[in-house]
Amino acid sequence: MSVRVAVVQLPGVNCEAETVQALECAGLRAELFRWTQPARDLSAFDAYVLPGGFSYQDRVRAGALAAKDPLLDVLAERAEAGAPVLGICNGAQVLVEAGLVPGGGQVELALARNRMPARVGYYTRWVWCRVEESPCVFTRLLEPGTLLPLPVAHGEGRFTSAKRGRLAALVEAGQAPLRYATPAGAPAEEFPDNPNGAEAAVAGLCNARGNVLALMPHPERALTLGQLSRGIGSEWGRRRDAALAAADASAFGEGPGLALFHGLVRHLEVA
Amino acid sequence: MSGGSPRLQAFVELRAEDAEAESALEVARTRLEAGKRLRALRRVRLFELTGSLPARGQAEELMHRSTRFYNPAKERCTVRDAASGAAPFRPEEALVLVVDRGAERRPAAERWWKHETGEKVEVREGQVWALTFEPGADATAEAASLASVADRAHGLLSNPHFQDWRPGSGASPPWAWFEPAKRTPARRRA
Numbered sequence: 001m002s003v004r005v006a007v008v009q010l011p012g013v014n015c016e017a018e019t020v021q022a023l024e025c026a027g028l029r030a031e032l033f034r035w036t037q038p039a040r041d042l043s044a045f046d047a048y049v050l051p052g053g054f055s056y057q058d059r060v061r062a063g064a065l066a067a068k069d070p071l072l073d074v075l076a077e078r079a080e081a082g083a084p085v086l087g088i089c090n091g092a093q094v095l096v097e098a099g100l101v102p103g104g105g106q107v108e109l110a111l112a113r114n115r116m117p118a119r120v121g122y123y124t125r126w127v128w129c130r131v132e133e134s135p136c137v138f139t140r141l142l143e144p145g146t147l148l149p150l151p152v153a154h155g156e157g158r159f160t161s162a163k164r165g166r167l168a169a170l171v172e173a174g175q176a177p178l179r180y181a182t183p184a185g186a187p188a189e190e191f192p193d194n195p196n197g198a199e200a201a202v203a204g205l206c207n208a209r210g211n212v213l214a215l216m217p218h219p220e221r222a223l224t225l226g227q228l229s230r231g232i233g234s235e236w237g238r239r240r241d242a243a244l245a246a247a248d249a250s251a252f253g254e255g256p257g258l259a260l261f262h263g264l265v266r267h268l269e270v271a
Numbered sequence: 272m273s274g275g276s277p278r279l280q281a282f283v284e285l286r287a288e289d290a291e292a293e294s295a296l297e298v299a300r301t302r303l304e305a306g307k308r309l310r311a312l313r314r315v316r317l318f319e320l321t322g323s324l325p326a327r328g329q330a331e332e333l334m335h336r337s338t339r340f341y342n343p344a345k346e347r348c349t350v351r352d353a354a355s356g357a358a359p360f361r362p363e364e365a366l367v368l369v370v371d372r373g374a375e376r377r378p379a380a381e382r383w384w385k386h387e388t389g390e391k392v393e394v395r396e397g398q399v400w401a402l403t404f405e406p407g408a409d410a411t412a413e414a415a416s417l418a419s420v421a422d423r424a425h426g427l428l429s430n431p432h433f434q435d436w437r438p439g440s441g442a443s444p445p446w447a448w449f450e451p452a453k454r455t456p457a458r459r460r461a
Contacts, residue, residue: 060295110434160433
């Protein structure tokens with residue numbers, strides 16, 4: 001495809017290489033766009049990904065300083081014009097702090113510190129995410145109810161709002177395309193299936209139009225079957241075991257995270 | 272080991288330049304209307320201890336040797352046991368205390384204190400931002416504008432969806448900063 005996707009590298013981001021690789025695996029032309037480049041040049045791209053990491057060293061709080069970066073003004077304009085924007089982990093924190101998710105420019109939510117029983121701080125594990133009915137461009141190829149195993153790795157990933165019921169309302173409105181789930185597929189309210197105490201088990205939240213997604217799990221770390229954790233069961237686990245047992249290139253078969261990038265490809269083809 | 276004031280405040284500052292405060296100052300000045308007249312910004316961690324506490328000197332010694340409060344190799348700590356005690360703020364500074372709502376308590380520090388002294392105390396922690404504005408600025412109002420984020424152009428220091436902020440003045444830093452404001456009893460109707 002001739003479309004260009006910018007992987008926006010703010011200082012402190014550390015997942016840009018995997019993110020470029022994920023986009024290229026999906027058949028897209030991905031380019032790193034560094035914070036030192038003129039902000040206006042960002043307008044030339046067709047889609048955007050804010051990768052994970054610790055932009056501005058999480059100073060003040062995760063995503064707070066990056067949200068004020070001039071690059072975010074351009075991203076907001078492009079998002080308003082319908083360009084797809086995906087924020088992964090720290091990228092999600094930036095989008096929430098910038099008011100691009102759930103949309104409208106006001107900061108309506110927070111990605112607060114994890115709330116976990118008898119532990120605090122950073123937490124990483126593989127979780128199940130259930131696809132929900134949503135206009136989100138990144139999950140458009142996935143049937144509602146599909147379960148994806150994806151890794152999370154964060155200290156501040158708890159979607160919350162001071163307005164009681166706001167997250168539940170966003171779920172109801174179809175703006176939560178991915179929710180933490182139990183292995184059986186029910187929304188996960190309890191740790192560790194819900195790894196951070198997110199309200200309404202929200203793992204990813206999009207704007208009403210569906211072109212901007214703030215996603216806490218890392219799909220770019222689940223590109224191949226061989227990357228799947230040994231702890232993952234069900235059909236994905238069986239596929240992983242078969243791929244590894246084959247002792248050939250099967251381990252590089254498509255993993256669950258790639259589906260979101262394929263969704264972006266399809267959206268850009270149609271658009 | 273009791274016998275001191277029922278409350279202590281410990282203010283912890285970095286000995287070196289604070290890169291986090293520098294970044295916040297730069298962003299506030301260049302990106303936010305309310306930050307244009309901000310001249311300096313400092314960050315101080317505040318611990319408030321309540322309960323059966325020792326005299327100030329003993330409390331200072333305990334905090335100095337614990338790893339639960341600060342690192343003496345890179346931070347300095349000022350302890351006061353009364354509202355009139357010294358705090359590391361300048362009179363012209365406007366103060367903004369930011370706390371994570373419902374997560375102010377420090378159970379590990381409380382357990383350590385109990386282990387060392389046998390006394391049960393409550394330890395709360397927050398972050399105080401000390402803001403100095405240009406002369407003539409309404410420091411209280413401008414600090415309030417910067418205290419809570421509303422959108423990309425307004426607010427910075429806290430996110431109201433999981434944090435609270437409380438104002439103060441360097442001229443008289445609040446004592447009992449973590450206590451909820453007392454409500455004035457309603458007057459009885461005659």
